[in-house]
Amino acid sequence: MAKIHRLILNPPILNSSSFFSSSREQLKELFGSVYTGGVTVRTATIGGFPEDTLSIHKHAIAPGNASINSYGYSPIPLSQYLEWIREFLADSSTSTKPFIISIAPASTEELSETLKLIQTLRKDLKDNESDFSRIGIELNTSCPNITGHAPPAYSPEALKPLLQVLKESYAEDPTLTIGLKLAPFVHAGQFKGVVDLLGSISSEGEQGTKSNCISFLSCTNTLGSSVLFTEQTISPEAEASSVFAVPTVTGGLAGEPIHALALGNVYSFKKLLSEHPDPSLQRIVLIGIGGVSSKEAVKRMRRVGASVVECATALGIHGVGIFKELNEGL
Ligand SMILES: Cc1cc2nc3c(=O)[nH]c(=O)nc-3n(C[C@H](O)[C@H](O)[C@H](O)COP(=O)(O)O)c2cc1C
Numbered sequence: 001m002a003k004i005h006r007l008i009l010n011p012p013i014l015n016s017s018s019f020f021s022s023s024r025e026q027l028k029e030l031f032g033s034v035y036t037g038g039v040t041v042r043t044a045t046i047g048g049f050p051e052d053t054l055s056i057h058k059h060a061i062a063p064g065n066a067s068i069n070s071y072g073y074s075p076i077p078l079s080q081y082l083e084w085i086r087e088f089l090a091d092s093s094t095s096t097k098p099f100i101i102s103i104a105p106a107s108t109e110e111l112s113e114t115l116k117l118i119q120t121l122r123k124d125l126k127d128n129e130s131d132f133s134r135i136g137i138e139l140n141t142s143c144p145n146i147t148g149h150a151p152p153a154y155s156p157e158a159l160k161p162l163l164q165v166l167k168e169s170y171a172e173d174p175t176l177t178i179g180l181k182l183a184p185f186v187h188a189g190q191f192k193g194v195v196d197l198l199g200s201i202s203s204e205g206e207q208g209t210k211s212n213c214i215s216f217l218s219c220t221n222t223l224g225s226s227v228l229f230t231e232q233t234i235s236p237e238a239e240a241s242s243v244f245a246v247p248t249v250t251g252g253l254a255g256e257p258i259h260a261l262a263l264g265n266v267y268s269f270k271k272l273l274s275e276h277p278d279p280s281l282q283r284i285v286l287i288g289i290g291g292v293s294s295k296e297a298v299k300r301m302r303r304v305g306a307s308v309v310e311c312a313t314a315l316g317i318h319g320v321g322i323f324k325e326l327n328e329g330l
Contacts, residue, residue, distance in 0.1 A: 002037070002307045004285045005177040005215035006133035008096045009037035009308055013298065013326050016218065016289045017043050017102035017140065017181065018312035019059060022074050024084050031088050031097065035323035040310065042074040043102040043140045044081050046114060049073035057145075059316070060233040060245035065293040066255035067313040068228045070145050070246040073104055078114065082121045089125060089134055096132055102181065104140040106149070111139075111165045119173060128175040137176065138216075139166065142183035144224020144252045151224070153183040156193045163213070167201050170213030179216035179287070184223045184261050191268045195276065202280050212280035218287040218310070219265040222252025255291050255313035262290020263304050270305025293322070298329025 002012035014036045015021050021030060022042040030039045049072045051057050059069035074081075078101075085099050101118060105111040118137060127133050139162065141153040152158035166178050185191055194217075202212045228245040245251070266288045273281050288306025292298060293314035301309045309329075314322045 002285065004136070004179070004308070006175055007038065007098045007100070007136045007177045008132050009098070010096065011035065011037045011327055011330060012308040013323060013330070014038040014040060014308070014310055015315050016040055016310035016312045017100075017138065018316070019069065019071055020312060020316045022076065027084060028088065029320050031092075031099075033320050033323055035327050036097075036320075037308070038098045038100060040100040040138065041081050041085075041102055042076075043104045043143065044074050044076065044078040045104060045106070046078050046110060046117070048075050048077035051075035055247055058246050060228065060230070061313070061317055062228055062233045062245070062255070064256050065291070065314055065317060066253070066257050067316060068226060068233070068245050068251045068253050069222065070248040070251040072143065072146050073140075078103070078117060082117060085135065086121060086125065096134065098134045098136055100136045100138050100179070102138045102140050104143060108161050108165050111162055112169075115165070115169045119169070119176070122176075128173060133175060133177055136179065138179045138181050138218060140181040140221070142181050142221035144183070144222060145248070151183050151221075153180070153194070153221075154190070156197045159194070159197060163197065163201050167203070167213045171203070174211070177215050178213055179218055180214060181218040181221055182265070184220040184258060184290070185265055185268070186261070188268070191265075191272055195269070195272045195281065198281055198284070199276065199278055202278050210278050210280040212278075212284065214284060216285040216287055216308075217269055218289055219269060220258070220262050220290050222254045223258050223261065224252050225250045226253035228253070256293060257291070259291025259297060262288065263300055265290075266301060266306045267304040274305075292326065293317075295325055295327075295329030298326050302329075
């Protein structure tokens with residue numbers, strides 16, 4: 001079991017936000033599994049993402065538990081996800097299992113609007129009143145496939161105004177559990193940049209106690225600008241004529257090819273956060289994501305400092321049954 005602020009994840013294994021947690025059926029199946037400690041919803045926006053699955057947005061699976069994708073966010077609008085979550089939670093009122101709603105607003109104004117919609121549902125469900133919450137938020141700062149919009153995770157200047165909005169929202173309602181989905185980083189300065197920024201938004205309470213609006217970091221998202229040829233993938237017949245695995249040529253690489261990098265990201269954040277003088281940063285929980293497709297990978301993620309482990313590619317390949325095996329790594 002892992003506790004992230006007010007979320008109880010039991011077991012501490014679940015899906016990460018992806019195409020495979022997009023539809024009502026997928027979410028229901030994930031929520032119904034005894035081997036998942038929660039459900040992370042595919043990244044949703046207020047208006048729904050203009051998806052074109054014919055000529056732009058696709059994914060392909062490659063041998064060795066690997067994938068590449070060119071998706072943006074979910075075409076299903078946030079309001080629909082909120083309705084489904086309301087229904088699922090009402091149907092299992094005694095469960096502690098939470099939904100983590102992944103969001104990716106295009107501006108600070110849209111972020112405020114998005115938070116308002118989620119908070120309205122939480123208040124309706126009295127999620128802010130009981131001892132634990134069944135709804136949390138993950139700000140996706142790291143999708144590499146949005147044309148004209150660099151992932152804010154790579155730029156502390158772009159992240160800062162978003163964090164400021166989260167801080168204000170948390171100050172109004174400290175029962176809100178908020179996390180950041182980060183991009184794969186490749187050098188020490190990038191980890192320090194994020195940790196310094198988190199340190200700069202800590203608040204000091206009356207007795208000098210520090211608090212931070214960010215309760216967890218999810219490391220990592222896909223590795224952008226990657227290329228796989230169709231011949232390297234196990235793609236559907238119809239696409240065998242395309243040279244590249246995704247129509248955009250470059251896309252986000254995931255699965256076992258990024259496992260070592262994901263382990264390094266969790267390790268680096270764990271070290272910086274646990275050694276940080278600010279106790280509110282020491283309390284930030286790490287969710288390890290990237291190439292987790294076996295119980296051994298779950299063990300490795302936990303050895304480098306992840307309290308919770310998630311997967312997307314393995315879920316896409318093996319279905320919800322994969323979580324039974326992953327639980328053996330706990
Ligand atoms: C097809 C596909 C779609 C994805 N969509 C999202 C998304 O909507 N939001 C998000 O935060 N991450 C998304 N991801 C990234 C995953 O959550 C995860 O961070 C990444 O794939 C690494 O984990 P894995 O190796 O288990 O796949 C997606 C990944 C895949 C493979």
